[in-house]
Amino acid sequence: QVQLVQSGAEVKKPGASVKVSCKASGYTFTSYGISWVRQAPGQGLEWMGWISAYNGNTNYAQKLQGRVTMITDTSTSTAYMELRSLRSDDTAVYYCARHSGTSAGAFDIWGQGTMVTVSS
Amino acid sequence: QSALTQPASVSGSPGQSITISCTGSSSDVGSYNLVSWYQQHPGKAPKLMIYEGSKRPSGVSNRFSGSKSANTASLTISGLQAEDEADYYCCSFAGSSTYVFGTGTKVTVL
Numbered sequence: 001q002v003q004l005v006q007s008g009a010e011v012k013k014p015g016a017s018v019k020v021s022c023k024a025s026g027y028t029f030t031s032y033g034i035s036w037v038r039q040a041p042g043q044g045l046e047w048m049g050w051i052s053a054y055n056g057n058t059n060y061a062q063k064l065q066g067r068v069t070m071i072t073d074t075s076t077s078t079a080y081m082e083l084r085s086l087r088s089d090d091t092a093v094y095y096c097a098r099h100s101g102t103s104a105g106a107f108d109i110w111g112q113g114t115m116v117t118v119s120s
Numbered sequence: 121q122s123a124l125t126q127p128a129s130v131s132g133s134p135g136q137s138i139t140i141s142c143t144g145s146s147s148d149v150g151s152y153n154l155v156s157w158y159q160q161h162p163g164k165a166p167k168l169m170i171y172e173g174s175k176r177p178s179g180v181s182n183r184f185s186g187s188k189s190a191n192t193a194s195l196t197i198s199g200l201q202a203e204d205e206a207d208y209y210c211c212s213f214a215g216s217s218t219y220v221f222g223t224g225t226k227v228t229v230l
Contacts, residue, residue: 035219037166044123044224045158045166045209050217059217062121095165105154105213106171113165 002026004096004111011117012086020114022079022096029077030054033099035107036070036081038092046092050099051079086118124149124210124222131228137198140225142210143191148220150191154213157186157195161206169208170195197227205229 007021022034036048049060051070058070069082079096094114097107125143132138142155149155155173158166168177170186173193183198193212197204210222 037221045160045211045221047211047219047221050219061218097166100168100171100177103154103156103171103175105152105211105219106156106168107158107166107211108168108171108177110165110167 002098002109004098004109006094006096006111006114009115009117011119013120014086014088014118016086016118017082017084018086018116019080019082020094020096020116022081022111024053024077024079024098027098029072030074032101033104034070034072034079035097035099036068037095037097037107039095039113040089040092043092048081048094053079083116086116088118090116091118092116121148121214121218121220124212124220126208126210126222126225128223129226129228131230132197132200133230134200134202136200137196138200138227140195140197140208140210140227142193142195142212142222144193144212144220145191148212148214149188149193151215152213153188155186155188155193156211157184157193158209158211159204159206160209166209200229202229 096111098109100106100108157170160166173188174186
């Protein structure tokens with residue numbers, strides 16, 4: 001079945017970096033874009049950025065520009081999101097989500113989420 | 121990019137209909153027919169319920185419907201059921217390959 005499986009929970013210190021993976025299966029990886037979305041504890045969803053799995057083009061949310069990098073490895077059908085210079089307010093569940101094939105404006109398949117905790 | 125505005129909470133009794141609003145601007149909701157809605161149960165990943173404002177993915181109950189007028193999109197749940205109790209988020213394309221989510225609405229079934 002079509003699914004996205006993310007890497008496990010991470011605990012990082014302020015100033016460190018974290019890299020979360022998102023492995024796709026059940027569909028042609030390069031035919032769909034992937035967005036990353038995060039959710040701080042008890043808070044709403046925040047769109048972080050998008051990557052085309054076809055050509056690697058990216059677009060990041062303005063507030064994260066310079067701290068976030070999204071890449072894909074088409075040989076393993078895996079997307080990665082790296083966030084640098086971590087702060088306590090980066091503590092959140094991070095989701096990858098596939099852009100729908102029928103509508104660019106929707107995310108039809110989501111990963112299970114990866115909890116990233118930033119604490120000294 | 122500011123989050124789209126949703127009511128913090130909406131409630132209704134089983135069988136009733138409720139509507140959740142999602143207000144944006146002429147830069148997002150008002151400019152594109154690309155509003156989607158997501159249902160999120162506690163501790164779970166969001167689930168796509170509506171896309172392109174009013175279309176339902178396969179498998180989503182027809183009790184869920186969407187609409188849009190100017191800068192405001194709406195999600196209506198008819199025949200409210202206990203399993204509909206969850207958080208709901210709208211999301212809009214905002215141009216230049218960017219997206220913005222709503223603030224989220226907690227739906228309570230009384």
